[in-house]
Each structure stands twice: as C-alpha cells, then as structure tokens.
Amino acid sequence: MRTTCPYCGVGCGVIAARDDAGRWTAKGDPDHPANLGRLCSKGSALGETLGLDDRLLAPRVNGQETGWDSALSLVAQRFTDAIAAHGPDSVAFYVSGQLLTEDYYVANKLMKGFIGSANIDTNSRLCMASSVAGHKRAFGSDTVPGLYTDLEEADLVVLTGSNLAWCHPVLFQRLAAAKAARPGLRVVTIDPRRTATTELGDLHLALKPGSDVALFNGLLAHLHEVGAIDAGFVGAHVSGFDAALDAARNDPPATTGLSEADLAAFYALWARTEKVVTVYSQGVNQSSSGSDKVNAILNCHLATGRIGKPGMGPFSVTGQPNAMGGREVGGLANMLACHLDIENAEHRAAVRDFWDAPTIATQPGLKAVDMFRAVADGRIKALWIIHTNPAVSMPEADAVRDAIAGCDFVVVSDITARNDTARLADVLLPASAWGEKDGTVTNSERCISRQRAFLPARGQARPDWAILAEIGRRMGFVRAFDYETPAEIFREYAALSGIAGKLGRDFDISALSDLSDAEYEALSPVRWPVTAARTGGRFFGDGRFFTPDGRARMLPLRSRAPAQVPDAEHPFVLNTGRVRDHWHTMTRTALSPRLSAHLAEPFLELHPEDALALGLKSAELAEVTTTRGRAVLRVMVTDRVRKGEVFAPMHWTGETASHGRIDALVPAITDPVSGQPESKAAPCAIAPLPVAAYAFALSRAEPRPDEAAYWAKARTADGWRLELALSETPDDWASYARAVLGLSDEAAPLMVTDARRGLARLAFFEAGRLQAALFAGPQPVALSRSYLAGQLAAEIDAAILSGVPGADRPDPGATICACFDIGVNTIRTAIADQRLTSVEAIGAALRAGTNCGSCRPELAALLAETAKPMAAE
CATH class of the missing domain: 2.40.40.20 (Barwin-like endoglucanases)
Incomplete structure (x- = not known):
C-alpha cells in the first residue's frame, strides 16, 4: 500500500507491506517526488509502532469505558450548553499537524462557520507561524515559492536555524548527494550549536542566539554596496526597498558575535552566487522576533530577484507531516480556509455562503498561548484537544497542565490514554492511528499526497473527520456535516479553493473538485496549485505577488533587544x-x-x-x-x-x-x-543534582520508579531499560528492585553487593530466564547497556552481573545507526581492522549510513577519531 509518512514536513512516500512473518514493514516509495525511495530512521521503524500497546480502544468518560453514543452526546451537549450560557468564544479546539487535511477542514468548518468562533488553533503555531506571518507580509499570501529540487540545483544552500540532518533527514540526504555529485555546491550552516548538519557545511556561523535579523540586514547592506541588487526586479515588482535598506544599514552585524572574517566570507559568497536557496526552520521561527527574522531573509531574496526560479529562493521547511495542510484549511486561529483572510469581509462572506453557514467568525481567535491562558482564567469553558500533548509541548507546560486540569470540560481525541494531556480529560475519544487513517496531507513543497489506510481501525477507534462531523450533526448542523467519506470532504474543500482562486488567492486545487471516489483513492502526489490552467511549479519568478497591487513588500527591520536575557540568578x-x-x-x-x-x-x-x-x-x-x-x-x-x-x-x-x-x-x-x-x-x-546512588536496570515488566529523584525509561526488544538516581541508598537493594521492577516473589536473585563502596549488582531469574537486573553505585554506572538490553529472557548466567559481554561476544556499544542497529564499537572495530577510510566504505562493510543517512556525520567523526592512531602506526 502506498501511503505517506506521519512524521516531519518532508512528506515522504512510504510503501507498507507485510513480510514473510506477517509483520508490517515500511520502506521508501521510489516514485514519490519528496523522497525518491529514501526514508529516515523514524520512517523505517514505522512497522514497529503499529501494535496495540497503549492504544485507546474505546471511549472513556471520567475514566470509565462507555459507548460512542453516550460519549458523543455528552460532548455535544456540554459544548452547546457552554455556547448558550457564555457565547461561542467560551469554547475552543486545539488541534494538530497530525490531523489529515480532511479532518482539519471539518474541524475548521465546525468552529468558524457553525459555532461562530475562531478559537481553533494548532500545535503548528509552535512550529511555523512566524513563517506564515513573514510570507503574508512579504508576498500577500502564505506561499512557499520553491521546490525540493531547488536544493539540488542551487550553487549555494544556506541552512539557518535548521538541523536538517536530524530534523528533515531525507532532505539532508538529497542535499548531501547533490554536493557529492557537484562539489562546487557550497553549504553554509547558521546555528549557535555545531550539529550533525554542520558537518556538511563549508562555513559554520555560530551566531549569538536571536541575532538573525542583524546578520541578514548586514547581508542586504552588503548586497547593495557591491552592486548585487536586481534593480530591474525591484523597480518592477517590489515595494519598500529604500526603507528596508536604510534600516539594514543602521543595524550593525557585529551584534551577531561573529568575526569580521566569517561575516565577510558569508556575504561575499552570497553576493557572487546567483543560485542561492536559504532554508530556514525552527531556529528562525521559534523566536519572539521570528516574523522579523523570516522577513529579513525574504528581503535579501526579493532585493536580488533570487526567488521562484530553479535553484534559488527562500524555503521554509515545516516540522509536522500536515502543517501545510493545516495552513491551507485555516487551522490557525487567524486564517480562513483556502488561504482566505478572516478579517476580509469579502472573504468571510464567500466562505459563509459556500458553507451555507449560520454565522462566520468575524475576527481572529485565540492563538495557542493565549488560548491556554483563557482556559486558565475561566474564559474557555469547554476545550477539545485533538492529537497533541500541550501539557508537555506548550511553553510554561506546568501552567498549561494546571489550566487543562482546571477547565470545566475537556475532551481529548487521541490514540492513547497514556500521555500527560490525555490523563487530564473528562472525555477520551479513541481516534484512528497511522495505518488506519485515510485522507491527504501536504508537505513543505506544497505536494498533496494520499495517506491511505492499510489496517482496519483498532477496537472502536474512528477517523477524526467522522468524530467531528458527528458532533456537528448532534449540535444541530445535520446537513452541513452529513459526510460519509473523506473523498466527499476533499471534493468540497477543492471546490472552495476555486472560489479562493477567483478572489485572487494562491491556493487553488479546483481541478480536483470533481474527483470520483476511485480517482481520489488512486490520487498520485501532486503539487498545488491544481487548476485548469496550471499544475504545480514555482511562485514569484514572474514577479507577480498576492498583495493588492501585485508587488512584493520589503520591510524595514531592526534587531530588537532579546525578550529574555541571562542574569546573575539565571546565567x-x-x-x-x-x-x-x-x-x-x-x-x-x-x-x-x-x-x-x-x-x-x-x-x-x-x-x-x-x-x-x-x-x-x-x-x-x-x-x-x-x-x-x-x-x-x-x-x-x-x-x-x-x-x-x-x-x-x-x-x-x-x-x-x-x-x-x-x-x-x-x-x-x-x-x-x-x-x-x-x-x-x-x-x-x-x-x-545531589545523588546518593545511580542505577541502571532492565526488566520484562514495565518499571514503576515513581519515588526516585530521577528516572528515565525506554523500551527494549523484550522489555524496558531504566536509568535511576536516588537521593538515599536503599537498605535492601533486592527489595527495592522487586518493588520498582515489578518482580514476583518467585523471581530468584543472583546478587553481588559491596556496602562499603556502595555497589550492588542483581539479576533476577524465573523459570530459568532472566526477568530483570539492576546495577547500582555512587557514580554513574559504566556498563554495556546495549548488550544488557539484549539479555532479557536469556538463560541463567552469573556472568550477566559483569554488565559486559564475555570475550567471545563483542560489545556493539551505543547505537549509532538506528536503521540497522549498529553500535559504535562495531564501527570502530571495522574501521581499524578493515582499514576503512570513508563513510561509503563503512556503509559497504556494515550497511551503516546507507539507509536514511542521518548517522553519516557521526560516522565521519568516528573516522576522524580513528584515523589519528592509525596514522601514527
């Protein structure tokens, strides 16, 4: 089954298939334009995440399982009562880039057109809202101009605020392959940290956090000084150049903390290279001046006309699988569907009439941070959270957690009851998971792809669009939400985009509004716009923008003082x-x-x-x-x-x-x-942290270390691994281990302790098999964790207490290549024994780095580290 990955905004095509043992596996779709057969470590492991562990399989009200009818009736009644008593702005939806476009569309329609409030926002607010704002200010629309192929066609790629190697690995590998094939391609990384991405770069600019505006203002001033401005493009298609340049000249790049030599090298390289792509992500967006950072980048591309042409332009890479789809359907509190503006009366009327809605939100709703503040102070009486975990992911997460806990009525739709937010819900609704969901998503290059179901919904789980539509019907809006399939929703959405297109908006997929169910099912990846006149391609190379006068806007920007600065107490x-x-x-x-x-x-x-x-x-x-x-x-x-x-x-x-x-x-x-x-x-x-004892443990049962000063747990193939720190050393390590590791009285321990040195090593066996082990000491415990994690259920062997494999069993060491589970010691040994001298040679010998390639920078570092003693021989 061809489907789409549910992780980052690259939007990779996935082929899901059963192996000979009947297990589902995931591999890259070679025909998908985003990844051309590549997958990252997360995508490659999708088949391992399809089990029913932790799945929410039935609705729950106040912690008790119930039927769908009673759960949905309660939700519809509580929302209706809140609206009747306190008005439509007393309710809110907080949604997610994990929703499919069809889900997002129904949620937006219900809130903005039928409840009559714009209090629907998304965790994409935490991801790329600054990019949306920057695009709209410069282009008049939230339009990503370019395509992924621009990274391969460019002569200079600038990666700013983007650890592409780890956060968008497949795009990183496309760029790395292009650089290997064409060594003249230059890469500059701009990041306060040195990351895996930095290893690909020809120049790393470790700028002071938050100083991006000064850096790109300095670039704009330099471009003017050396005559690199495209005066023809600016004169015909851009407004605001003089004011932007004047502001840039008065914003010294020295505030970046970069050396004059590094600044000069970067500016000269950018100025003399026509085909430049500037890729930016969360390091730019997630900032109290994020919008200005985005516009500082856009200013440089607009001033040089390096936009919307092969190998050149600004490129925002999004964090979530359907962040773009959410932007398209108006999932943000300050937008309407199809890139229409909520504050534009003509746009509001068009959407209201198309939906035949009783009302339409007339002003932006509460954005994420303000929404949860409204929950905390009681303005929001009923809250529905869908596929996101704000009790963890929102800033001031403790305050957000407390706000949710104190809200009059909270609904959570998710695939699990075991997350910090779901535990706070009055009503839990079981939603379909990846593999069971059917609809579309849009990636960072505007490519719409089908995410197809290849598994039946587990338990009583339902698609999100179906849950939302049923609530709409139970709130009295029967005809507007009488959907039977996601294809029907998609056709309606595509038809609305045609109206948006006639109103001069960029987003128009109206040529897809007549798809039959079979054509929808078979839909191949396609970049928007999709109209009778045009499919896909780049925007703005022709100088036509979506502002009232058709001209782009350059903004005068000045660096602002940081919103937060270190002090003596927080240095x-x-x-x-x-x-x-x-x-x-x-x-x-x-x-x-x-x-x-x-x-x-x-x-x-x-x-x-x-x-x-x-x-x-x-x-x-x-x-x-x-x-x-x-x-x-x-x-x-x-x-x-x-x-x-x-x-x-x-x-x-x-x-x-x-x-x-x-x-x-x-x-x-x-x-x-x-x-x-x-x-x-x-x-x-x-x-x-004051610590009396550190410990590492593994167990077949899930550990319960709640009273420890510190703990962190993770799954292994046969159970769990656990890191511990205790503020007091237990008097009896065996009793402590039994309690924490869920052991029965029948589990017999092998034990070595040294009270004077504070050391303890215990292994528990039952029916001749290892059930759990614990290793403790006054310092962090040095062991082969990867070896031990593989020993659960092994036969009785006292050698387990050594914590390392015997001489006849090599220790693979900490995992470097997650795709093929290859450890650091295995790689070091191969480099030394086989005299490997390149990352490609390591791949040929071990397969490490040959799938997603995210570990290639670490492999290169190991090569450099190992080469020193080899050279001295």
Missing part, C-alpha cells in the same frame, strides 16, 4: 529542539526499541568550561531551573555548544522521564506578529 541560555530518532512527545516513536537506542534519556549539552565551573562531569545529572519550571537532565559535556549556552531536547514527557518535560522551563513569550513562542533562549540556572 545560562537554554536552547531546545529535537533529536534524530524521536518525534514530538514520543507517542509513536517510543514504541520502537531501536529508536530509543541512540539517545535513551533526556540530556543537557554543556560546554566543557561551564561543566568544570559547575563541578559537573559527563553522565552526571544536572538540575536546570528557570523562572517557570525545573528539569533534571543527563549531562553531555561537549564543545558543540558555545560557552554560556546549553541545549536540551523537547521529547521526554511525564510518561518517559521524571523531570524531562523541557517546555515546562520555557517562558511563554511570543512573537507579537505571529504569536509563535520563543523556544530557543530561556535564561536558566544549572546545578549538580
């Missing part, structure tokens, strides 16, 4: 982001043992000089605090971050770690234009 700057093998709050990826093998717990990247000053060593635990919250993270000492700056990932939740909810630390400071929160620059304090 460090906390940056947050993603890791390679996990996705958002791990509802899906945590089900795959191999995706947790690379990085199994939350961590803090800390500069060596800062670590020394704080008295922290690698693998110890740090307590990180801000004015909003607290986290406990494993220390990773590295020079990848600048002194005074730290990095932590955002994936861990209350389900997977004791104190890993990193967004609880992030203040809810937002961009004044886009409403997108600042997630990259929270002042924080760092201190060692």
